[in-house]
Amino acid sequence: MEIKFKDVDFSYNGNTSIENKVLNNININFESGKIYGIIGKSGSGKSSLIELINGILIPTAGKISVGKFKIEPKSKQKNMKQLRSNVGIVFQYPEEQFFCHTVKEEIEFGMRNFGIKTNVISKQTIDALKIVDLTEDYLERDPLTLSHGEMRKIAFASILAYNPKIIVLDEPTVGLDDLGKKNLIKIIRKLKLRYDKTIIIVSHDTNFLLQIVDHVYLLEDGTIGLSGDKYTVLSNEERLKKNNILVPDILAFSNLVMKKKNIKLGYRDDINDLIKDIYRHVK
Amino acid sequence: MDNNIIIANKLSCKFHDRQILDNINFEIKKGKFVSIVGPSGCGKSTLAKVLVGLIPYEGYVNVCKMNVCPNNIEEIRKNIGIVFENPDNYFVIDTVEDELAFTLENLNKCPENIKKLIDEVVTYLKIEKLLKKNINELSGGEKQIVALASVLIAKPKILILDEAFTMLDGESHQVLLKLIRKIHQDKKITIINVTHDMSDTIYSDEIIVLNKGKIILDDSKENVYTQDKKLKTIGLNLPFMVDLSKRLSYYDLVDDMVLNMNTMVKKLWK
Numbered sequence: 001m002e003i004k005f006k007d008v009d010f011s012y013n014g015n016t017s018i019e020n021k022v023l024n025n026i027n028i029n030f031e032s033g034k035i036y037g038i039i040g041k042s043g044s045g046k047s048s049l050i051e052l053i054n055g056i057l058i059p060t061a062g063k064i065s066v067g068k069f070k071i072e073p074k075s076k077q078k079n080m081k082q083l084r085s086n087v088g089i090v091f092q093y094p095e096e097q098f099f100c101h102t103v104k105e106e107i108e109f110g111m112r113n114f115g116i117k118t119n120v121i122s123k124q125t126i127d128a129l130k131i132v133d134l135t136e137d138y139l140e141r142d143p144l145t146l147s148h149g150e151m152r153k154i155a156f157a158s159i160l161a162y163n164p165k166i167i168v169l170d171e172p173t174v175g176l177d178d179l180g181k182k183n184l185i186k187i188i189r190k191l192k193l194r195y196d197k198t199i200i201i202v203s204h205d206t207n208f209l210l211q212i213v214d215h216v217y218l219l220e221d222g223t224i225g226l227s228g229d230k231y232t233v234l235s236n237e238e239r240l241k242k243n244n245i246l247v248p249d250i251l252a253f254s255n256l257v258m259k260k261k262n263i264k265l266g267y268r269d270d271i272n273d274l275i276k277d278i279y280r281h282v283k
Numbered sequence: 284m285d286n287n288i289i290i291a292n293k294l295s296c297k298f299h300d301r302q303i304l305d306n307i308n309f310e311i312k313k314g315k316f317v318s319i320v321g322p323s324g325c326g327k328s329t330l331a332k333v334l335v336g337l338i339p340y341e342g343y344v345n346v347c348k349m350n351v352c353p354n355n356i357e358e359i360r361k362n363i364g365i366v367f368e369n370p371d372n373y374f375v376i377d378t379v380e381d382e383l384a385f386t387l388e389n390l391n392k393c394p395e396n397i398k399k400l401i402d403e404v405v406t407y408l409k410i411e412k413l414l415k416k417n418i419n420e421l422s423g424g425e426k427q428i429v430a431l432a433s434v435l436i437a438k439p440k441i442l443i444l445d446e447a448f449t450m451l452d453g454e455s456h457q458v459l460l461k462l463i464r465k466i467h468q469d470k471k472i473t474i475i476n477v478t479h480d481m482s483d484t485i486y487s488d489e490i491i492v493l494n495k496g497k498i499i500l501d502d503s504k505e506n507v508y509t510q511d512k513k514l515k516t517i518g519l520n521l522p523f524m525v526d527l528s529k530r531l532s533y534y535d536l537v538d539d540m541v542l543n544m545n546t547m548v549k550k551l552w553k
Contacts, residue, residue, distance in 0.1 A: 041452070042422065148323040175368075175449055177322045177479040179518025204452040207523075246453030249523035256544055261552045271523075275530045282536055282551050 001067040001086060001165035001198055003030040003053060008062035010048055022048045024222045026062070032165065035192055035199045037209040037230065040219030041244045046202045049219065050168050053200070054087035055080035066166070085114040088164035092171040094155030095148070103146075104139040107158045114162050128161035132187055149180040156187065166198045167191060173205045185212050206234055210248040210269050218243065231267040250274050288313040288441060288473050289334065293342040296329055296496075303329045304340070305496035311489075313440075316467045316474040318484040318504075321493035322518050330493070331445045331477045335363050347440055361390065364434030368446040370426040379413050379421075379429050386433050404436045408462070424455025428462070435466070441473045442466070448483055460486065481514070482522040485542055492519070505540060 010023040023045045030036055040046050051057040052064055055071055064071040069083045091097070100106040107125045116124070126136055132153040138146075143154050152172075159167065169188075173181050189212070191197045203209055209216065209230065216233035218226035220243060226233045234240070235251040247255065253274065254265040265277045289311040296304035303326045311317050321327045332338045334346055336356035344351040347362045367373065376382045380401065387397045405411050410428060413421065421429065427447060434442065444463065448456050464486040467474050476487060484490050490507040492500035494517045500507050507514075508525045521529065524547065528540045531551075541547040 175323075175446075175479075177518060178481070178520045179322055182518070206453065241454070244452055244454040246457065253527070253544060253547075256548055257552075260545075260548050263552070271526060271530065275527075275534070278531065278536065278551065279534050283534075 001032055002065075003166065003198065004028070004063075004065045005052075006063045006065075008052065008059045008064060010045075010052060010057060011060045014060045022222050023052075023059075026224060028217065028224065028227075030166075030198050030200060032198045033192060033196045034215065035188065035201065035213045037213035037216040038200065038202045038219060039204065039206065039209070039216060039233075039240075039243070039245055040225075044219040044243070045222040046219055047170070050089060050170060050200065050202060053166065053168060054084050054089060081114065085162055086164050087166045087168065088159035088162070089168040090156055090159055090170065090172065092174060095143075095151035097155070098143045098151070101142055102139065103141050103143050103154055106143050106154060107161050110158050111162045116162060124161050124163065125157075128157040131160055131190060132157045133183065148175060149177070149183070152176065152180065153183075153187075160191075164197075166200070168200045168202075170202045171204070172201065173203060173208045181208055188212055204245060206240075206246055206248045210234055210250065218245075230269070235267055286312045287345075288347060289475075290345040291333075291342070292344075294330075294333065294344055295341045296326070296333060296338060297341075298329075302496055304333070306342070307493075307496070307498050309491060309498060309501055311473065311475065314471050314473055315489055316464075316476070316487045317489045317491060318476040318478060318487040319491045319493060320478055320481060320484060320519065323479060325493040325517075326496045327477045327479075327493050328445055331365070331443050331475065334441075334443065334475075335360060335365055361437070362440045363443060364437060364439035364441070365443040365445060366427070366430050366434055366447045368449050370423075370430040373430070374418050374426075377417050377419075379410070379416055379418060379432075382418060382429065383433050383436055386436055390437060400436055404432050408432050408435070422455070424451050424458060427451060427455070427459055431459075431462070435470075439472065441475065443475045443477065445477045446479070447476075448478065448480070481519050485522050485524070492517075508540065 005026045005028040008023060008026040011019050011021045013019050038046055048057060052059060053066060055077055058071060058073065058075055060073055066083055098106055100109060104125065107128060108121055111121050111124060129138060134153055143151060172184060188199060192199060201213060213230050216230050217224055218233055226236060226239055234248055235255060237247050237255055240247055250271060251267055254267055257263050257265050263281055268274045287310045291307060291309050294304055294307050319327045319330060329338060333340045333344060336351050336359060346359050349355040349359050351359060374382055376385055383401050384397050387400060405414055408428060410432060413425060413429065448459060451459060460483060463474060476483060484504065487504055490504050491498055500510055508521060511521050524542045524544065525540060528537055531537045537550055541550060
């Protein structure tokens with residue numbers, strides 16, 4: 001499902017003396033089957049941007065279309081159920097939001113809320129568990145007794161279960177160890193290739209983004225500062241540094257070689273390819 | 284033996300029916316920078332909490348020549364500073380200055396002394412600008428530096444960092460990590476850095492690797508880095524520069540471990 005932002009502004013306390021403009025003239029197209037990264041320092045408008053996608057926030061100017069659904073300044077929040085069933089947002093530390101006694105109830109909650117037919121609920125629950133590489137054995141367990149990594153997976157599964165076409169992940173790698181990140185990358189790739197989802201990831205972990213996204217947007221003070229393929233944006237040392245963001249290690253190395261030796265290694269997302277490039281130039 | 288500031292002998296820890304720490308033994312020498320790493324749920328945070336007497340345990344633990352037991356806990360805590368993952372969880376007062384004074388008031392320092400000590404730590408960490416600010420106005424990175432200041436001000440012999448970098452974004456993460464290295468070099472205090480991220484271990488002298496409550500490696504940083512296969516089986520990756528050095532050495536492009544990117548470029552293109 002496609003998402004289009006056309007000339008979108010967003011302010012908190014709009015039209016009052018304490019108006020705080022957070023997003024300014026945003027134009028973005030998110031296409032289906034692609035993975036997008038959103039970077040920017042705290043306060044740059046990242047969270048507001050993703051909350052506009054499912055109508056938690058309503059734009060103060062411009063228009064957002066999510067598939068056939070339109071969100072405009074005069075839209076009413078109460079008509080958003082159909083939209084929200086298509087946009088799954090996994091917030092930072094999703095495990096802190098658990099409130100059911102079993103994994104089964106937790107995953108089913110979203111589906112019941114969106115009125116999904118009872119006879120398919122248990123099948124979709126199991127399917128969602130499969131996508132995140134967990135078995136049916138987890139169904140009767142108490143989510144609060146699971147490990148960090150498992151809790152993340154359950155939170156992710158509870159979103160996937162109602163089959164939203166758009167998936168938004170907010171800082172998904174914070175607190176995850178290397179294995180957790182590796183599993184997450186596997187799940188996201190599966191969602192892209194096999195399920196054709198539109199995936200949007202907000203993260204400051206640029207090493208992680210480099211491995212998984214196609215396109216990156218840099219938000220600077222509520223506007224799109226940079227937009228481009230992952231290599232172009234994530235290798236832009238000067239602009240990223242200004243925004244407190246580190247260039248991924250592999251790209252930083254290529255940049256340094258360019259700067260010190262004036263040798264163009266090219267940009268890679270896999271360390272093995274970088275090694276081959278170095279070998280070619282040094283030998 | 285005399286040089287050991289921390290000794291753990293047959294240390295075990297249980298939570299409900301789960302064995303969190305399983306009969307572990309290790310020693311940490313005074314003045315070393317030691318990282319304790321392992322995947323989520325390996326017991327590393329529990330271990331940090333045992334050292335400051337926050338969690339009951341079985342076995343023998345000795346910190347600063349004192350047995351960790353209820354009678355000694357107050358004295359031990361005077362020697363240890365600990366910085367946790369989320370600074371929001373432990374600030375108690377509004378302004379940075381009062382927060383720093385709070386630590387010292389608790390230690391019964393006199394007012395003139397408090398002022399002197401605050402000046403000293405604030406100058407050392409270069410946070411003069413933050414002193415009069417309200418803690419809520421600070422960024423995540425600044426908050427963590429203030430948390431560090433509120434601990435350093437008591438002049439601890441041991442500084443424990445329990446996932447202290449996890450919530451910070453890229454740039455402030457690097458700033459804090461380098462600051463810790465500077466503190467270690469200047470103040471000669473023992474640093475214990477508990478983390479799930481191998482790239483946070485590059486400045487340490489020694490690394491202890493935990494998995495499922497057991498120590499699987501306890502050695503110098505360099506020796507631990509050579510065990511990449513063992514690390515991989517528990518899901519830990521080598522830090523980028525270590526990984527790069529290792530892969531380049533397969534092709535005979537470098538002959539040793541180079542942790543600095545600049546040095547690496549110089550070596551490759553002599």
